[in-house]
Amino acid sequence: MNQNRAQMIEILLVEDNPGDVRLTREAMKEYKIINHLSVVSDGEAALDFLMKTGDYRDAPTPDLILLDLNLPKKDGREVLIEIKQNPKTRKIPVVVLSTSESDADILASYENHANCYISKPIDFDQFIRVVRELQNFWVSIVKLPQSAPD
Amino acid sequence: MIGRHVSDFIKDASKVDEISTALNTTGKWEGEFFALKKDGSSFIAWGQKTAVMDEDGNQIGYQSGVIDITSRKMVEEALIQSEAIQNILLNATTDTIAMIEKNGIINIINDIGAQRFGKVAGEMVGLNLFDFFPKDLLAFRKTKINSVFETGKPILFEDSRNNLNFETSVYPILNNDGEVSHVGIFATDITESKIIQEALSESEEQHRKIFESVTDAIFICDMTGGIVEVNPAASIIYGYSREEFLTMGPADLVHPDYGNELQRFFMEATAGDVFHGETVDIRKDGTYINSEVIGTTLVFQGEKHLMAIIRNITEIKKAREEVDRFFNVTSNLLCIAGVDGYFRQLNPAWEKLLGYSREELLSVPFIGFTHPDDIEPTLKEMEKLLKGAVTINFMNRWRCKDGSYKWLNWNTTSFEDTLYAAAVDITKIKKTEAEMKMLLAELERSNKELEQFAYIASHDLQEPLRMVSSFLQLLNKRYADKLGEEGHEFIHFAVDGANRMKQLIVDLLTFSRVGTKGKDFLPVNMNELLDKVKRNLQNMIKETGAVITSDNLPVIEADESQMMQLFQNLLDNAIKFRGKQKPSIRISIENHRGMFEFSISDNGIGIEERFAERIFVIFQRLHTRDEYPGTGIGLAVCKKIALRHQGDIYMVSRPGEGSIFKFTIAKNLKRLNK
Incomplete structure (x- = not known):
């Protein structure tokens, strides 16, 4: 069972910058990580996806959320709060992935129960390593609760 | 006379009868009577009449004699009278x-x-x-x-x-x-x-004692204006002896300018009024005194005299004038006001500041000058004052004649239904205060903007940079074989540029945060802090074999993380700019008045004197990046940190021997926290 999960997990990437989406995909490709990556590009879409409402009625429940902070429509900070306040979604680990190195952002994220905060490195090799470590940690090492059957 | 009857010579008829009766019964009479002269005048006479008898005892006639006794009688009368007078006198x-x-x-x-x-x-x-x-x-x-x-x-x-x-x-x-x-x-x-005399002399004694011991001069003048008596105080005040005074008159003592006053004194005192006045008098030595005069009349040695009691008020007057001078010279607004709401006394500063004439200010209740919005608090304050409170720093606005308003700051006290107030024009201070408030708001706004900028710098500016460098690197990876040597080189420069730009942004952010993100000043053990810094730099120290020695450092009040940054930057520089020898760094401390002075001396490459100022300017570098990496932010941040700690930083050049960086930190910074 663990094997299965390790081989194939559901990741939701909330990112408005297509460049970053591409880089993330490229980084995963680089390490031949086989995950299912869903991408939404604003805060509202992210919540719709998680609540399976609107355009996302058939969306899968993600095992891991990669959340950018600066998003159109609904800000990443608000999305984080809503995820962590909703009993249905609060068990899903949220990795904040942001360019911001601001102490205020880091502190606020942890206070709102982000599972970790990662500053996007400017160096591509570094970025690849971050994605690999994330994969390692959250998919192979960490034991996550099984997705509740809806 | 012969042939005339006796009765013809006797004036009084009753006397005639008396004589006849006596003669008829006793045969003789003697006595006094008023005798008549031929001319009809009379005299007092003593007469005697005796019947003359014959041998047989028959009356044959009378023998009479008359003596004029007028003179004797007069003497006798006088004697009797003088005896009576004597008795009367004796017993009167x-x-x-x-x-x-x-x-x-x-x-x-x-x-x-x-x-x-x-x-x-x-x-x-x-x-x-x-x-x-x-x-x-x-x-x-x-x-x-x-x-x-x-x-x-x-x-x-x-x-x-x-x-x-x-x-x-x-x-x-x-x-x-x-x-x-x-x-x-x-x-x-x-x-x-x-008894009366003793009583009199007793009261006279008392009066004299008063007269002699009072410090006021007392003059007694006759109605022609001559001095007839003075007391010893007069001599003390005027310098003349009593004898000299007695040859003088009041006009000799009063300054000619006060002649009218002297005349009024004579007129009023003579009319029986009590005279009050003030004069300037001349003393024997020619100097002037200010006198307060009370004059009246009195009976002296049985006659009406004028008495003047004179008090030397020169000192009082001088003190009053001095107070007046302050009153007039001060730019503070001084006033005395009644409970009726009118001014009683104002100094000239009022006219000067508000532009009204004194009369205008005195003719209206002063609340009329108050700004409409300040009337209620002013009335409340006055109520408190009249209950005995003291007003300190009460502020209100007063309307000037030109319609503008001045802010006044009041200190007021009341005494027996009178208000004594001093006000200061604080319009300028108020204006400055308002300006400062505006500036502060502006500063807060600009600080917010700066924070916003810092955020933009840390996030929004870096994101495109990341795109540039990441995709260039991806390009490099995927198409390595197709790029050729030149292609790799170009990509290297582009990525390096992006990396440096990111570093510049980070440094700029660090620099700006020294002021805006500073923490409170708290006690920092500098020995412990130095250990932490050395741990942070341990790789560098190990690699270069640097030796760092230090005095025993004090505990100072400072922002700990900034102190770390400061020391780390300086030690980092000292190692980075090392010479051929192993870096040897010495940290020493000097305890100055109000300041700690830290020195960090090294044996590195040293810095030319002419760059002593420039090295502390942001992004100023003395070397190429190839020689020594870095953006040139380190010392600028150090300087900013030192300045925030009320100190400074400077470099002492020792050409060929390395350099010494000295920085100062003010003592007792804790109180500056808020």
Whole structure:
């Protein structure tokens, strides 16, 4: 069972910058990580996806959320709060992935129960390593609760 | 005359009858009568008429004789009268009057004199006066009286008997041989007058004492203006002796400018009013004094005089004038106001500041000048004042004549329904305050903007940079074989540029945060801090074999993370800019007044003197990046940190021997926290 999960997990990437989406995909490709990556590009879409409402009625429940902070429509900070306040979604680990190195952002994220905060490195090799470590940690090492059957 | 009847010579008919009757019954008459002369005038006559008888006893006629007794009669009458007068005189007095012979035998004594011995006058005549004197007085009085007999000179003495005081004078009476045969004694009871006199002299004594001991000068002048009496204070005040004063008049003392005042004094005092006035007087030495004069009339030595009481108020006046001078010179607004809401007294500063005339200010209740919005709080404050509170730093606005308003800051106190107030024009301060508030708001806004900028710098600017460098690197990876050597080189430069730009942004952010993100000043153990810094730099230290030694450092009040940054930057530089030898770094401390001075000396490449200032400017570098990496932010941040700690940083060049960086940190920074 663990094997299965390790081989194939559901990741939701909330990112408005297509460049970053591409880089993330490229980084995963680089390490031949086989995950299912869903991408939404604003805060509202992210919540719709998680609540399976609107355009996302058939969306899968993600095992891991990669959340950018600066998003159109609904800000990443608000999305984080809503995820962590909703009993249905609060068990899903949220990795904040942001360019911001601001102490205020880091502190606020942890206070709102982000599972970790990662500053996007400017160096591509570094970025690849971050994605690999994330994969390692959250998919192979960490034991996550099984997705509740809806 | 023969042939005329006797009755023709007698004036009074009743007398004629009296004579006839006497002759008829006794045969003779004698007596006085008024005789008539031929010319009809009359005289007093003594006449006698006797019947003349024959041998047989038959009346044959009368024998008469008449003598003119007018002169005798007149003398007799005068005698009787003088005796009566003497008696009247003797008894008309309340004094004892007596006349005695040399042996003390009383010839004359009056009723009052006898009464004083418990006798009547008739009893005493012919007795010895000395027998009536009480024993304790006998010798004294006898000696006194006998002395008059012996010397022939009158004497006056006083003694007392039965609680009565007597003043006795004894006069000699001489006989025809010029010897003292008798003495007259006159004794006056002076008991009462003595009491009155004593009372009088007592009150006079008191008055005199007052007169002599008061510090006010007292002049008594006659109605012509001559000084007739002065007290000692007058001499002290004016410098003239009493004798000099007595030759002078008030006009000699009063300054000519006050002649009118002097005239008013004479007029009013003479009219019976009490005069009050002030004059300037001239002392004997020519100097002036200010006098306060109270004048009135009084009876002196039985005559109406003028009295002037003069107080030297020169000092008081001077003090008052000095107060007035302050009152007039100060730019503070001083005033005295009544509970009726009107000013009573104002200094000139009011007119100057508000532009109204004094009359305008005094003619309206002062609340009328208050800004409409300030009237209510002002009235409340006045209520409190009248209940005894003291106003400190009460502020309100006053309308100037030109319609503008001035802010006044009041300190006021009340005393017996009077307000005493001092106000300061704080319009400028208020304006500055408002400006400062605006500037502060502006500063806050700009700080917010700066924070916003910092955020943009840390996030939004870096994102595109990341795109540039990441995709270039991806390009490099995927198409390595197709790029060729030149292609790789170009990509390297582009990625390096992006990396440096990111570093610049981060450094800029760090620099800006020294001021905006500083933490409170708290005690920092600098020894411990240095250990932490060394741990942070341990790789560098290990690689270069650097030796870092230090004095025992104090605990100082500072922002710990900034102190770390400062030390780390300086140590990092000292190692980075090392020479050929192993880096040797010495940290020392000097304890100055109000300051700690830290020195970090190294044996590195040193810095030329001319760059001493430039090295602390942001992004200024003395070397190429190839020689020494870095953006040139380190020392600029150090300087900013030192300045925030009320200190400074500077470099002492030791050409060829390395450099010394010194920075100072103010003591007691904790109080600056808020």
